[in-house]
Amino acid sequence: MASAGPGLESLVDQIISVITNDGRNIVVSPLFDLLIPSSSFLFLLSPILTRIALPPLRQGTLRGFDQATNIILDESHERVYSTREGVQQLVLGLYIIRGDNISVVGEVDEELDARLDLSKLRAHPLKPVIH
């Protein structure tokens, strides 16, 4: 028999992106991203932003998993896709997702992710999984 468990060891402490069976996309990455919707927006806000105390930068990661693919995410947020506006990011924080509800766990390439302009990305939300 093969070793028990889904073999997610290589993804522990990495930045990951999870797609759940109900079609949500949950990502762990620096919270700082959330504060910068776009560079032009930042320019408009810069006089204000300097007066706001920024939260400390905390890198989110995959904290743990088990043989049923239950996973623990730290500093997670949800990326909400829509066709009307760019991707919205909702802060979720510490999240435990039951394995039954997980479709895909992907390793995020930070360089590629930094190049994405989420404010311009439009798409239908993913469909829920139908068994």
Added chain:
Amino acid sequence: MGPAFPPNPAHNNMLFFSYFKELVGKEVTVELKNDLAIRGTLHSVDQYLNIKLENTRVVDQDKYPHMLSVRNCFIRGSVVRYVLLPQDGVDIDILHDATRREARGG
């Protein structure tokens, strides 16, 4: 006449588990039950038929930009609808023999 299905579902999977292990290193497309199709190099498979792919890209990236920054991923076996295999990854004769042996109960 024997039972239509082997009594142990875990045993039922072993044939496909062994089969997919033979495909490691080959390029496959995995279609999920949410219609997302992901193409990549098969890195590993386990007894639940969970699949790990490398150098992944989503087949229709314009429609599904949700994984644009993902290059390696784990796919839970329970959400896989199809695995599209490379032409040279299918040996019909061996599969035929193996499935017949399986149907006879080992």
